[in-house]
Amino acid sequence: MTDELNSTYDVIVVGGGAAGLNGALMLARARRSVAVIDAGEPRNAPADGVHGLFAREGTPPAELVARGREEVRGYGGHVIDARVSELARTADGFTVTLADGRTARARRLLVTTGVVDELPDIPGLREHWGHDLVHCPYCHGYEVRDRPIGVLGLGPMGIHIAQLFRQWSPDITYFAHTANPPNEEQAEQMAARGIRIVTGEIEAIESAEGHITGVRLTDGTVVPREILAAPTRMVARADLLPALGLNPVEHPSGAGEYIAADPFGRTDIPGVWVAGNLTDVSAQVGAAAAGGAMAGAHINADLVTEDTRLAVEAHRSLAGV
Structure with a gap:
């Protein structure tokens, strides 16, 4: 049953998206x-389907999670x-x-x-998120x-x-x-590719019948558009981690904040691993799942090392060594 919770586990996974479920x-x-303990707040909930995922192209996010569970x-x-x-943290774990x-x-x-x-x-921006307001060209x-x-x-x-x-x-x-307008080199590149540059602050997003129709600037100009792309600032959901001595840091790209870890998901705090967008802000579902699998394998290897050490200690005790 989904709400069963035992008193002890080898591993508890906090978060039940692609990374968490594949790690589990x-x-x-x-x-x-x-x-796996999950609060039911998936980032990709507004999306119609998951894309760029081999053999699961276009699968609705909720369906993918249900299969993983x-x-x-x-x-x-x-x-x-x-x-x-x-x-x-406790003497023997968490x-x-x-x-x-x-x-x-x-x-x-x-x-x-x-x-x-x-x-x-x-005004008018957030209600279109995940539909005609997108953020990732490879996803949408x-x-x-x-x-x-x-x-x-x-x-x-x-x-x-x-x-892109x-x-x-x-x-x-x-x-x-x-934002700062494009510099001379960037402006030349964009002109060469036919990308129009509009300066001036945005006042609101215009829409009709639930669909974006244009962008209104503070001077009253309306530029017709059907789709908007917004490179969001991505902020780690890391409220629980400072209690363990683990804090988010600014991502080198300037795209937001994340939890630093090695390529296998191991953090600086012994016994704590991370995976998915928490540590790889640009990861799509497939990459997040792969990160979870990598972390899961290395957690198991770490536990094997500990199990072996404990077995050797017990063996020596029985042998009187």
């Missing part, structure tokens, strides 16, 4: 006791619909406390809570191909995103908004 799958197949349960793992309220008061202990933690996309406070570019696309100049990635979306549509307009 690897651990359950390694015959580890594992529980069943697979984890099929190998004996537990999946709990709950919110984690606290993580604490204690995980849920918002409903239940607790469980774990030898290791895998945290895959992802990121939150921060959008600017432009094919679905909006050949349509009039506006790219919002938000942060350091706006110009780069405009150049030009691959999918010949009708791209870059709105500088409050």
